[in-house]
Amino acid sequence: MHIHRRLITAIILATLLAAFLPHQVYAQSEVIATVLASSLNVRQMPNSDALIVGMVAYQTQLRVTGREDTLGDGGLWVYSASLDGSISGWVRSDYLEFPAGFDIFSLPLLSGGETPAAPAAPPTTGLLPGTTAEPVNFRTGPGRTYAALRMLPGGTPVGLMGRDNTGLWLQADVNGQQGWLYAGLVQVAGDVNSLPVTVETASDGGAGPSISAGVVPVVGSRARQIFLRGQRLGNRRNVFSKVGDSITDSPYFLVPIGQGGLQLYEYTSLQPVVNFFSQAMANNNNSFANASIAARGGWTAGALLDPANVFTTGCQPGESPLVCEYRVTKPAVALIMVGTNDIAFSVPSADFRANLERIVQTSIDMGVIPVLSTIPDNQRYPNESARVPEINGIIVEVANAYGVPLWNYWQAMQNLPNHGLSTDNLHPSIPPSGETGVFSPDGLQYGYTVRNLTALMVLDAVWRGALY
Template sequence: MQPRPRSPRTPPPAVALLFALLAFTGAALIAQALRRAAPAPPGAIAVTLYPTRPLPTPRLMPQIAAPTETPTIEPTPTPRATQYVVQPNDTLWDIAIRFGFATLDPIIAANPGINPDFLSLGQVINIPGVDFVPPPRPRPTATWAQPPAPAPAYFVMGQVLPDAGGLRLRAGPSYESRVITRLGPNTALKILGQVAGQNWLKVITPNGTEGYVDARYVSIGGAMTLPTSPALDAPSPPEAAAGPLEYPYLSDISPRVYQIFQVGQARGNRPNAFSVVGDSNSQHPAFLKPFDWGNYNLGNYAYLQPTLDFFRGSFAHDSPAAAGGFNTAKVLDPAYAPAYCNGQSPLECEYNRTRPSVALILLGTGDQHTWQDFESNYRRIIEISIKMGVIPVLITKADDLESRDNSAPYGYINGKIAQLASEYQVPLLNLRQVVQRLPNGGTIGDGFHYNYPGDNRSAWFTPDYLQYGYNQRNLTALQVLDVLRRKVIRPGT
């Protein structure tokens, strides 16, 4: 039996559709390949396309910071210190002694900018502890090694006088020698000897510093005899050097003072004339006038006689810039000048009429109710003086009326006087430092008018008379004039 031929099977529609799609796709691929193989038309640029794959994303290596050496910060050693609040009548020397210091150097170094000559009530003072070492003073570099100085074989003991706080220790027996430091009152001293023919002592301080001091401000205990040594001999000084050229209560004479004097000389000012600017305390007949009247006794201060002779005629002069009730505003106001001033202020009138080289200025008591204006007015007085070639000597006052009778901080006006003297580099006479140790501060019962002896001997300088305010005013004013005469006006005379 023969097998029956199979009839062709018709594929399902889906399969047929699949085969058709494959056939079409293959034909399209073949056509594309033929087109690629065909030569490019003339002028065409043949570009061959290659299959590409995306570039792999770069893997970032972990960044390791280069090791840096952290600097070691050494902690700044903080000196151990305490603080002290200034009390009434305190001086920097009193404070230094209270805390066991022989000099002011450590306290000044611990309080930058402090004025050692004047403190204000309530001012805070840093007191260094035992760990505090003040900056060393610059020393010239030696070109060869020097053996240490041998210890003195013989000396006597002495001490700075109680009222001579601020005594300068100098590198040589001369007022022109460098100041090493300032010594407090009652500072103990080893006295090696006296310079032949001079009032200078060679001494050693408690901390071993060697230098020279003015013998007038040192007491020597007992009946000891000063040692003598050829090494201390020096040529005899000129006669004018017999008196001190500096005082603990007088600031140093700055180079600007010399410049002011030269300006005045160019204007025609008289070198041997001075003016007084102030209130009733300066107008009073007990102040300076007795020197021209001949009612004075210099006592142990005979070295001041040449200065009395030099300024003869200025002591009894009546200044329109010194009158009862004057304050800093009135001395600048033409309304308070005498008629002969022809519209000038009392200050300018006095300067133009007298042509002085120096002005002794003591104002501030009358500013107790207008103390807020004191600084601006006082600046004008200083600047007018400098412009007219007059050396202004600024003087502190005995009272604190601006605090007692008004609302100013204690010691405000005296503080401003000291501040402006330093700022303008003009002389400061700290009269307050002198009179505060006198009975009742050198004043009568009201606390601001200076007292004087009942026999009117306000220009007598013996110890019993120097317990009065006007006597100390006259002595210190004459001492300032003496220093200015010998250092600025007539150097070397």
């Protein structure tokens, strides 16, 4: 009995001592944290002036593997990576939610903002191994005018699978994602000349398509997250939707590509994306030639959200044209251009913004990557022409706020005759032959041909940057 009493007393004393003694903090190599901000910049170094290498969205889970050595620049920075490995870099710790009771100072110390060594690449049969010598853009094609999928940190292992004919650009595989790297920034373990030539480029090796930089979007991690949500909802990877007004609901926009009227000329690197999106029936045809439920002449942004504008059988009561198109077609991507009729009908800018935000949010909710396109110039009347920069500014701001791809069609039109407009000074121009899928130098003097070319470039960027 006395022994029993002494045992109980010892247990009570040990419990009380444990409660009052400080807990030992053990070093922890990594932890999973959740993003609290609506969007969070990922930077190359631990300070707010450092290069942004990407963006992660609200509720994204990150693997945190280290912290900076000194507290500063508004808070403690930690080194993080997305769980799928698609993006890594430094983020502010106060924008992350850590597990209850976790001590951030138990993370390994990375002095001077060093970047953790990249993990060894898994062996890949048939690929020539290489390593990035310094931070380098991973692009959709062999040239600086192609969109950057993301930035790879120095020391990233890559599997090399091909090169262009100049040897200045290398086709690579990084954790299942394919793209192109500038050869001068890659250390190759082997003979680079043993790689097959997979693309012919211009003799300067870097010119790429004659479309000015900034037209085709950089596809960030947000697009990838939307795509993965859509896959869980049953959306189809190789289908896209067309959303907009008469400039979209036109037999000259993408339809020739879907009906065999495509001649790529020097843009042969776009053939794979054409093949990819030609495989499946979107609704009544392949994605290029499909007649969209969400595209109709005269529509404003608000019209896409109004159930009264559904003119197609198969839509459910109360569905808007946009929701019906997404439900019926189940696309992974939507090419969206609205705003021209908002100008024509004098829709207030605040209303246009609110409607465009609803279009974007509806797309995200339904797991569809919304690609927002700027509108072309409108030269019919001075008051309409004056509103184009305002409307395009809203489109750019909404795309940036939601972290979705921006297709700057307006910019692509600026060097064309009459800014790429037809004689009505409103709609894109059409070549005399009517063949807007022929990407010859002469054909690319017309607005609809340039729209089709840049649409393929945009789809290629999204396909390679998010649909893997």
